[in-house]
Amino acid sequence: MRRSSGPPPPRVHVLTTQDLAPLATGEVKKVATRQAYGEALLELGSQHQDIVVLDADLSGSTKTGMFAKAHPDRFINCGVAEANMAGTAAGLACTGRKAFMSSFAMFAAGKAWEQLRQSVCVPDLDVKVCASHAGLTVGEDGKSHQMLEDITLMRVLPNMKVLVPADAVEAREAVRVAYETPGPVYVRLSRASTPVVFGEEYRLELGKGALLREGSDVCIAACGVEVAEALGAAEQLAAAGIEARVINLASIDPIDEDLIVDSAQRCGAILTAEEHQIRGGLGDAVAQVVVRRCPVPMDLAGMDGEFGQTGTASQLLAHYGLDAASLAARAEALIQRKGN
């Protein structure tokens, strides 16, 4: 059999203008992804009796309280004991249930990591870890509460799927995908209200990224709250005559390799952006695809081996080079490294 001259063109998930309605109209509202989680859980939990929800004394903050009020018989408050919560969720999953467990990301992914490995991922059970207050944007609570290592800790676990929704619409979708996907899923949620990027028609697919803005000079690949900053950076770059492609990689594991390869081929350089450590995070996940399949210059915006500090969300993003202006400057510098 003759082989074709090259690999088939990658399939790219292109959004319709309807998907990005808020951007098109310029009417951007702000909603926290944890709020969308709480609402989605209430809706999904009312449809599906096999959903149980566990929390560790933070149901007001994680927004599981809405489900708790409507379905007290399927809500389990574990008190301040996250390791036990993860094990209990695993046991409940063994009785034919889909167990959603929530706490702050610091505690859900940090304190319960060993239990998630041994009792959830090893037996590959239907436990959905929906962790709020992730990243720098938890703000004034400071470094003890700014979880900047959870993507790394979760994506390294076999069987664990990792989703980092960019806005309220995608967060709602992430809850649906978590419910429909067999086995463990981690959903990373934020405390702060962030711009709604997607229209109501948008559908998230496991393992698929989304092309938000077309351009060929450089690609900015982002997740979570950094998606809105990346879109802002693209606007600023456009004013300087630079066309940046912006892609959203909410599904970090599995990741959309085809979209990354397509972006590398089209733009010749990729900047990643995440409010997380770059070691093991989104940038690392993208770099693993790039070095294997499509080597191009890259830069990784994120926390580079340091903890955060107290401040407002916007102050912190600017300080650590994660606001739109910083990303734009970094993208411009990256373009200088492209081969001719």
Next chain:
Amino acid sequence: MALTRDRVDALRATAREVREDIVRMVHAAACGHPGGPLGMADFMTTLFLEHLDLTPENRHAEDRDRFVLGNGHTCAGYYALLAQKGLLDREQLLTFRKMGSPLQGHPHRNLELGIDFSTGSLGNGLSVAAGMALGAKMSGWSSRIYCASSDGESQEGQIWEAATSAAHWGLSNLTVIVDFNDIQIDGRMRDVMDVRDLRAKYAAFGWHAVEIDGHDVVAIDHALCEAKAETERPSAIVARTTIGKGVSFMEDQSSWHGVAPNDEQLAQALEDLAAAAS
């Protein structure tokens, strides 16, 4: 109902077979943990043969009883009892710890073989068992959830998180049997880190808690019957045992926590167990 004399003799005979299997398995694997399961053999045999509703026919039923081996390293005895219950072939026991065997060095969930959960890292089992018990209650099942634990494992903080929650949720369908042999890897438990009176601790956490001779099958059966009769609280049975029980040179020796017998030691062990039978 109290055990009949014949039933007591039958349980003792089975416990002896389980002990023979344990030393053969660990010898064949040339590694593993013989001491713990030898000490647990009497209460595990009584639990599995007299109480645990798990059969080849109901292994995939959701509302059957379940068992979680919190101290997963003692799984040689667990596998031997699954063979006694017809869930796996006795010949298969000698694949223990061998590449490709479902009888992993620490248990891995395999419902076909009746292995209800993956364990091995101490402290995790009781939380999972509590989750199963909670799920069973929510479903209205009459199934009982059993968990084995140990004095050494009770040094893990997660055990006490689970103990707190199981009492708070009124999990009367949950029973933990704590193997108390005063031995752990580094020596005497009371020297390494004394967990003190576990019966009193579980009672203080709101459990129905008793302490028994873990080699007395009548006392074990009685304690398990009492646990079944309990309607509001989870039950803890602290079973006083001797590590290595039945094998003269292993008894009460921390050095036999995780070492395999050689050919001569296997022969001696089987001789000791046979002598106890006569």
